[in-house]
């Protein structure tokens with residue numbers, strides 16, 4: 001588990017030995033410069049919690065996608081320890097500032113991770129999801145704010161686990177929301193769009209409600225009491241449920257729990 005750190009210090013030690021050896025050929029003063037570099041790596045190692053948490057092998061499975069610019073979905077991420085996906089904006093063809101961070105993800109493989117962008121894209125563009133490991137194991141993403149904490153994860157080859165994702169924003173699609181509402185009377189529909197539920201809020205018992213996800217990001221339509229659960233719906237996918245019990249049903253998207261809604265089923 002500590003292999004990367006050990007390798008790093010071994011390399012540092014080797015470099016120091018080389019320095020000392022070269023200096024030795026020359027003269028005695030060589031011992032003084034050698035003392036300084038020796039002290040630094042030791043101090044770094046003591047302060048850096050990274051040594052205790054593995055950052056490799058990390059891996060990302062990425063694909064270009066359509067979206068509304070508010071999120072990016074990572075197909076899969078493999079983590080050697082608990083960590084995050086930090087989404088970097090486009091810094092001129094390479095990772096720029098971070099514009100969104102996932103929740104804490106467990107060690108192992110997570111699929112279809114959707115990360116909300118704090119700074120939404122306003123046009124088709126590229127973002128760079130990057131693995132960051134929770135090196136201080138406190139569940140909080142602190143890279144850049146706490147020294148030495150939560151640095152990038154690296155692949156088995158030793159590269160930073162990062163890659164570009166082109167998000168294509170749909171243009172001229174603004175009429176789409178109206179269609180669902182128009183048919184609501186005949187065919188009760190709940191539309192998921194722009195990370196929000198809209199549509200029918202009250203139906204009679206026995207009614208079948210259709211839920212459609214218009215977002216590029218996957219969402220679910222899930223009753224808090226478990227009465228219904230669409231599971232993950234991709235873009236354009238629908239789910240139908242027939243209400244057989246009157247009541248008031250609160251629901252959320254399990255992927256984005258801040259997405260909430262309610263439907264009343266009348267007797």
Ligand SMILES: [Cu+2]
Nearest residue numbers: 219253255256
């Ligand atoms: Cu969602």
